[in-house]
Amino acid sequence: xxxxxxxxxxxxxxxxxxxxxxxxxxxxxxxxxxxxxxxxxxxxxxxxxxxxxxxxxxxxxxxxxxxxxxxxxxxxxxxxxxxxx
Numbered sequence: 347x348x349x350x351x352x353x354x355x356x357x358x359x360x361x362x363x364x365x366x367x368x369x370x371x372x373x374x375x376x377x378x379x380x381x382x383x384x385x386x387x388x389x390x391x392x393x394x395x396x397x398x399x400x401x402x403x404x405x406x407x408x409x410x411x412x413x414x415x416x417x418x419x420x421x422x423x424x425x426x427x428x429x430x431x
Contacts, residue, residue, distance in 0.1 A: 358424075372419070373412040 350357050381400055387393045423429075 373415060377408075 378397075378400060382396075385396060387396055
């Protein structure tokens with residue numbers, strides 16, 4: 347924070363839990379949760395196989411969207427004064 351202030355940047359407070367802006371929450375894990383909805387995994391090995399298969403089933407554009415979306419979502423959070431949307 348101190349270093350950023352020397353750059354004359356305004357440091358905004360970060361909420362403790364921000365599912366609207368955490369790519370893992372709104373993109374990766376949300377998509378994964380939808381895929382897991384009807385699954386019944388009985389062992390660690392089953393879970394690992396499912397996750398490996400799920401990741402392999404996603405094309406490059408899925409991961410690219412997850413990387414490119416945050417700046418737009420961050421703008422929405424700032425525009426909504428930090429409120430969830």
